[in-house]
Amino acid sequence: MPGPVRILAVRELAAFFLSPLAWVVLALFLLFHGYLLHVTLTATDGDVEATLRSLLGGAGFWLSLFLLAPALTMRLFAEERRTGTLETLLTAPIGDAQVVTAKFLGAFLFYALLWAAWLALPATIVLLGGSPDLGALAARLVGVLLAGGAFLAAGLFASSLTSSQAIAASTSAVLLILLSLLSFAARWLPEGVLRRAAEEAGFLRHLEDFARGIVDLRHVTYYVTFTLFFLFLTVRSLESRRWR
Amino acid sequence: MIEVQNLTRTYGPRRAVEDLTFTVRSGEVVAFLGPNGAGKSTTLRILAGYLPPTAGAARVGGRDVVRESKAARRLMGYMPETVPLYPEMTVRGYLRFRARLKGVTPRALPTRLDDVIARCRLQEMTQRPIGMLSRGYRQRVGLADALVAAPPVLVLDEPTAGLDPNQILEVRSLIRSLHQDHAVLYSTHILPEAEAVSDRVLILHRGRLVAQGSPAELRERAGAGPEAILIEGTAPPRDAAAALAQLRPGLAVTVLREAEPLRVRVAGAADVALRASVARLFAERGWTLTELRREAPSLEEVFARLTIGEDV
Numbered sequence: 001m002p003g004p005v006r007i008l009a010v011r012e013l014a015a016f017f018l019s020p021l022a023w024v025v026l027a028l029f030l031l032f033h034g035y036l037l038h039v040t041l042t043a044t045d046g047d048v049e050a051t052l053r054s055l056l057g058g059a060g061f062w063l064s065l066f067l068l069a070p071a072l073t074m075r076l077f078a079e080e081r082r083t084g085t086l087e088t089l090l091t092a093p094i095g096d097a098q099v100v101t102a103k104f105l106g107a108f109l110f111y112a113l114l115w116a117a118w119l120a121l122p123a124t125i126v127l128l129g130g131s132p133d134l135g136a137l138a139a140r141l142v143g144v145l146l147a148g149g150a151f152l153a154a155g156l157f158a159s160s161l162t163s164s165q166a167i168a169a170s171t172s173a174v175l176l177i178l179l180s181l182l183s184f185a186a187r188w189l190p191e192g193v194l195r196r197a198a199e200e201a202g203f204l205r206h207l208e209d210f211a212r213g214i215v216d217l218r219h220v221t222y223y224v225t226f227t228l229f230f231l232f233l234t235v236r237s238l239e240s241r242r243w244r
Numbered sequence: 245m246i247e248v249q250n251l252t253r254t255y256g257p258r259r260a261v262e263d264l265t266f267t268v269r270s271g272e273v274v275a276f277l278g279p280n281g282a283g284k285s286t287t288l289r290i291l292a293g294y295l296p297p298t299a300g301a302a303r304v305g306g307r308d309v310v311r312e313s314k315a316a317r318r319l320m321g322y323m324p325e326t327v328p329l330y331p332e333m334t335v336r337g338y339l340r341f342r343a344r345l346k347g348v349t350p351r352a353l354p355t356r357l358d359d360v361i362a363r364c365r366l367q368e369m370t371q372r373p374i375g376m377l378s379r380g381y382r383q384r385v386g387l388a389d390a391l392v393a394a395p396p397v398l399v400l401d402e403p404t405a406g407l408d409p410n411q412i413l414e415v416r417s418l419i420r421s422l423h424q425d426h427a428v429l430y431s432t433h434i435l436p437e438a439e440a441v442s443d444r445v446l447i448l449h450r451g452r453l454v455a456q457g458s459p460a461e462l463r464e465r466a467g468a469g470p471e472a473i474l475i476e477g478t479a480p481p482r483d484a485a486a487a488l489a490q491l492r493p494g495l496a497v498t499v500l501r502e503a504e505p506l507r508v509r510v511a512g513a514a515d516v517a518l519r520a521s522v523a524r525l526f527a528e529r530g531w532t533l534t535e536l537r538r539e540a541p542s543l544e545e546v547f548a549r550l551t552i553g554e555d556v
Contacts, residue, residue, distance in 0.1 A: 007344045018332040084328030088389070091292040092345045093318040241295070 004094040005102045012076070012106025022110065025071055029064065029114050036060045037121050048130045052122065056140040057211025062204065065151055066176055070169040072110060073155030076103045077238075081163035096238045100156070100231055107152050115144060136213030143210020146223035147203070151176060153230035160237040179203045245270045245319075245397045245427035246291065251300035253286050260286040262451040263300070268444075270396065273423045275438035276431040277547070278448035284431040285325055287448075288401050291429070292322040304397050318347065321390030325401040325431075327382055331375025335366055335385055338374055339392055346393035360388040364418065380411040387418065398422060400430040404437060416441050435547060447547065471514035476505050476535035477526060484508060484531065491521050505534055514538040 016022040036055055044050040055061060080086040089099060122132055158172035159165075183202030189195040199205055206219040246268040253261040261283040268274045276284050289295045291302055293313045302309045307316035330338060339357055348356050361367055364384040369377060374385060383403065390398055403419065404412045419441055422428055432438055438445045439459045447455045447462070455462055475488075481502045489497045494512050501507040510522070519536060526533040 003347070004345055007341065011341050015330070015332065083331075084324060084326050085330060086328075087289075087292075087294055087324045088322075088328055088342075091294050091317060091320075091322045091324075092342070093314045093347060094345060095314060 004092075005098045005105070008094065008099065008102035009105040009109070012103055013109050016072075016106070016110045019075070021071065021075070025068065026114060026117065029068065030117060030120075032060075032064055033118055033121060048125055048132050049136070052132055052137060052140065053211050053213075055121075056144050057207050061144070062180070065148060066173060066180075068111070068114075069148070069151035069155040069176060070158070070172040072107050073152055073159050073172060074165040074169040075159070076107060076156055077160040077234075078162050078165045078168040082165075090238070097235050100160075100234045100238065104149075104153060104156055104227075104231055107156065108149055111148050111152060112145060115141060115148075133213065139213045139215045140210055142215055143207050143219070146210075146220060146227075147207050150203075150223045150226040150230070153227040153234070154179070157230045157234045157237065160234045176203070245305055246399075246429055247303045248287070248291070249301050251287065251290065251302055252298050253283075253290060253295065254298045259451050261290075261297075264448075264451075264453055266446055266453060266456060268397075268427045268429050270427045271423060271425075272444060273419060273428040273430070273442045274444045274446060275442035276429060276446050276448060277433065277435065277438045278431075279433055282448040283451040284433075284448055285401055288322070288399050288429070288431060289324075291399050292320065292324075293317045318393075319395055320397045320399055321393065321395040322398075323386045323390045323400045323403060325405065327386035329374045329382060329385055329389075332373060334371050334373055335377070336361070336370040338385065339388055342389045343392045346395075348393050356392055356394065360391045363391065364388040365414070379406050380408065383407060383411070383415065387415070391422075396426060398426050398428045398430075400428070402431055402433075404432065404434070412437075472509055472511040472539045473514050473519060473522065474535065474537045474539050475508045475510065475522060475533070477531055477533040478504055479506055479526070479529070479531035481506055481508075483529075487525055487529070488522065491525065492518060509539070 033055065037051065040051045040054050040058075040060075041048075044054075077086070080089060090096065122137060125132055154175050155168075155172035158175055159168040161171060162168050179201075180203045182198045183204040186195050186198040186202055186205075189198055200222075206222045209216045209219055246266075248264055248266050251261055251264040252259065264283075264287060276287070278284050286295065290297050291304060291309060293309050293316060296310050304316040305319040307319065309316045333341070336357065339360065340353065343353055343356055344350075361370060364387050366381070366384055366388060369381055374382065377385065383406070387400070387403065390400065400419070404415050407415060416437065419428060419430060423443070430441075442459075444456065444458055445462060446453060477484075481499050484506065485497045485499055485508060488508060488510055489495055491510075492513065496511045498509045498511070499506070500509055510518075519538065522536060523533060525531075
């Protein structure tokens, strides 16, 4: 990784821990997933596999991602724009694309840390005598990280459009909801190309295989492409200051 | 070190900067002087690589600020007008981050940090979160950031804005001390400051360069009138006026006040030799001299003359 990207990514990650928001997010995230685990485990009558599948791909998971991605990304550019630090940042010898990459990595690492902390939940299951399929768990986590990366990239883009964190958060929430609605819309569309297209473009369907414990290259490609697309838009949005 | 050629920047139909040409050499402190909204910040932002020019070109250390932007930025320390900083970071943590971002190697880092912290007198504040610092200290952190990678070119946007008089003097002397090994371009709208700190002044008005030169040259060019001496003392008014007029040909002597204390203005020159002659004259005649002052037309006057006639 080029020097400036690594240095900026480390600062971004550290900045999460210097703000109260990160700790609130971490606490709520673990609380929510702990509760979800409890509820799901009860509902499935103690079926560990079904529980983990639902936890890493079910409605509860998506809900937490819809809240998490805007919360983690809203600050990244909007706050720098509001306080003016974007100017000091972009006049340092670092390229726009490097800034975007570093900020994304900072947010993504924090997101990965949340899931590392989440591992305490399956660890508890093991301690209590359960034996989850570790291979399937790993596949699910790959999906969770890839889908999260795509969400964070979309949130980063929303944050680059405005100088208000609140507007950034709501923009990214709306953006993510619209993309996910495609998956639901597909069900109401008549059989045909349009329906196929909506299914493929929609956000949710691609996680299903991961949740089943399968890492399919097509879905990996989908999320990675999605992530790169939004990172590219973010770089363009930063550059727009030049012709505004 | 800084070369600007026919630089123009428009925001939609509004021309913020128009056909600007100037250079700043190494070892020179140059003030960018003009009222608010004259286009100073826009020009400095173009030099810093934050905004591209609409037309014309700018080079820093020979590097084009658009085509070789990163190379140009590597040669420059830039402090934006509002001195934006990250409030949650400590002073030392922030400077360390900025130094590393600007390519200071881990080996050189401690020396560079200690150097700028000492120069900007931040020793007491290194572990404080920036958000808790006063305006004056924040300004110094901004300056330390501009200096931390030891760049040959410094571009400072209103470095003394919002400071108290003591802090203003400190920052001025700091800027003055930088001139040996830097090319410094800083903006201000305060005339005495431009006069006190800089080798050269660029006067910007409505996006155009209306004059440039040393403060003395500008006075001359503006035709702000010759220098004069103001004298206060006790002496017979007519004798004094006559004697003063004979000190040198071409002097215009005006008695401003006949009652005691007498006040006389001698216009035409104000050099040391003439002032010494005035003092000797008073001593020889047994008159009392209570004030002898050189009166130079202020840059304010120069500025007013240079920008007069421009339609408002």
